[in-house]
Amino acid sequence: MSDPNASFYILDFSLIYDELNFTDNYNGSIFIPDPETQPCNTYSIPDAVAVALGVFYILIFLLAIPGNLVVGLVIGLNKQSLPPSDLYLLHLALADLLLAATLPFWATSVTKGWVFGDAVCKLVTVLQELSFYSSILFLTCISVDRYMVIVRAMEARKTNRRRVSRGVCAAVWTVGALLSLPGFFSSTFQSSKQTACGQQYNPGSADVWRQATRVLRHTLGFLIPLAVMLPCYGVTVRRLLRVRGGLQRQRAMRVIVFVVVAFLLCWAPYHFAVMADTFLRAKIVQYKCPARMAVDKAVLGTQSLGLLHSCVNPVLYAFVGEKFRRRLRQLVRKAGFPERRSSAASRRSSRSSLSSDVTSTFM
16 A cells, blocks of 8 residues: 555656656647756766776786885895884885786776676775775875884884884774775676676665765875875974985985875875765765766776876885885895996995984885
């Protein structure tokens, strides 16, 4: 038995719908839908753009895998106990490797559709989310460690930083694993042209779940790390300006600036685009179909820019580092490859404890 109130509202709505969606030419013979009430067309990636994205993902994969593997090998093969900064770098390289390992799947998906099945869809999404959160959280840990070593050196010496760093690494992976659990909502579905892999929610609670997961992604994956990194690096740069060090100090300052700029350039556009998409879906901002289409394109483009960060990290944190290059040369010598020794290396002298801590990661 149907609800009489529901029947009443359905009847009443039909009368209003007739007024809103029918335009009469005074003969009652022409039906013209009101465009304001029509759903927007879904954005379909052009074939040329799909191929370009696939090639871009593969290029990132080819750059990120060797770069992060070299970082992991050089740091991991060190026989001495790793200081916190190097331990964070090692785990950061592992997180970036996980992210890079998912790129061939997305390159195939964007060109041919998702052909790997439902289980792989869930696994790849969870790995991508795990690496996303872990990578950014380890970047934050490095900024805090640099702040403690340079600005609060006396307090850093009093604490067992190496033991604390192991606990921090375990905590980061645990938090990343918990935040990646919504990836299990991902499944394969049929889009306009081909099979796709994405998160599927119950229609009755889709908006609530989507907004909840996005709030977590924005806050824990961008806003909170940024709120920690900017003050830490800002105070660190100010402290370095007061320390004598000449060119060595300037190099450390340049790398710190590059770290913050790379983080912002790679991830800020993506989060702003997703925030705009969230506002449109929640109807916080009124929009028309061209705006909806523009946001869909922005999310796709900026997501690719964020993935690029996985191959930028080895360059910023390791390959410009004097300590890393020294370890790499030692590894090359042990492997039996000839090495050209520069005169600058022979003139390198021992530095103060502060300079040693400053250069242990960045220079």
